[in-house]
Amino acid sequence: MAYYDKIAGKWHSTTGYRGGALKDLVLNNLIIDKVPSVAGRSILEVGAGNGYFLPLLLSRFSGQVPAKIVVSDASGALLKIAQRSFHLKGAEYRIIDLRRPMPFDDGSFDLVLSIMVFNEIPDRPLKCALSECRRVMSDDGLLLVASLHPDFVNSLARRKLLRPRENGALTMPGSGDLRLPVVQRSLRRYEDLLEGSGLQFTSEAVYATEEVLHAKPALRQIGKVPLACVFTCSRVRTAWLRNRSGLGRSRATPAAPSRNRRPPGVSQS
Numbered sequence: 491m492a493y494y495d496k497i498a499g500k501w502h503s504t505t506g507y508r509g510g511a512l513k514d515l516v517l518n519n520l521i522i523d524k525v526p527s528v529a530g531r532s533i534l535e536v537g538a539g540n541g542y543f544l545p546l547l548l549s550r551f552s553g554q555v556p557a558k559i560v561v562s563d564a565s566g567a568l569l570k571i572a573q574r575s576f577h578l579k580g581a582e583y584r585i586i587d588l589r590r591p592m593p594f595d596d597g598s599f600d601l602v603l604s605i606m607v608f609n610e611i612p613d614r615p616l617k618c619a620l621s622e623c624r625r626v627m628s629d630d631g632l633l634l635v636a637s638l639h640p641d642f643v644n645s646l647a648r649r650k651l652l653r654p655r656e657n658g659a660l661t662m663p664g665s666g667d668l669r670l671p672v673v674q675r676s677l678r679r680y681e682d683l684l685e686g687s688g689l690q691f692t693s694e695a696v697y698a699t700e701e702v703l704h705a706k707p708a709l710r711q712i713g714k715v716p717l718a719c720v721f722t723c724s725r726v727r728t729a730w731l732r733n734r735s736g737l738g739r740s741r742a743t744p745a746a747p748s749r750n751r752r753p754p755g756v757s758q759s
């Protein structure tokens with residue numbers, strides 16, 4: 491049974507309709523801003539959790555119709571919640587464990603999304619996940635990855651907030667009283683894994699804004715540490731990536747100020 495099957499209900503009730511404070515106030519818009527269009531595009535989200543993100547993305551592009559949408563996660567319980575709470579007409583909901591090859595043809599997707607998933611997957615399965623993401627992307631496709639920033643995970647370790655599980659893996663404190671799986675790896679290791687999978691990428695560090703710190707005062711204790719990193723990846727060196735500095739290596743830029751919009755018809759729980 492996937493770990494998240496056990497905590498699915500609680501995960502949904504604590505992260506709600508916009509994924510929690512950091513995502514709501516910073517990360518969701520930062521990721522959505524990187525998507526040029528969804529019209530006629532095939533979209534795959536891996537590790538989609540309760541499925542809150544794609545409705546937000548689609549509401550930004552209201553009027554545009556994607557060719558295909560696949561919402562996936564290793565947890566069947568979370569996928570059921572996604573279908574019930576964030577149902578997207580015409581979308582496929584599929585149990586996909588990133589530790590194994592994905593059931594899609596090469597080049598099937600123009601946009602692949604992975605939000606706060608890879609920081610839970612150890613190196614070996616992550617290599618499989620990344621090479622599969624690359625394989626299922628179209629030549630001009632985009633892979634957007636948000637992960638916990640290694641500096642943030644290290645700050646938790648320094649404060650002795652990481653705990654070992656029975657299987658030797660680590661957990662960290664999550665929303666509410668949840669504990670979530672986490673892997674400690676350096677930014678350099680993320681970059682090596684992305685490069686090793688043949689992906690071109692840029693990366694940026696994401697910091698808490700004042701609004702986030704107001705919503706989550708405990709984050710003030712860690713000081714000026716980036717909370718997340720976002721990797722914008724493609725199979726080939728696109729003009730879009732070529733025009734940005736730091737190709738293939740990290741670039742630390744504070745996140746742009748957020749725009750706190752709710753999707754139509756969906757209220758914050």
Ligand SMILES: C[S@@+](CC[C@H](N)C(=O)[O-])C[C@H]1O[C@@H](n2cnc3c(N)ncnc32)[C@H](O)[C@@H]1O
Binds near residue numbers: 587
């Ligand atoms: C921290 S949650 C993030 C969920 C969602 N993306 C969000 O941002 O709210 C991590 C998600 O990754 C999924 N996950 C963890 N390991 C996975 C794997 N090997 N394959 C697919 N999904 C996985 C979990 O089931 C969970 O839904």
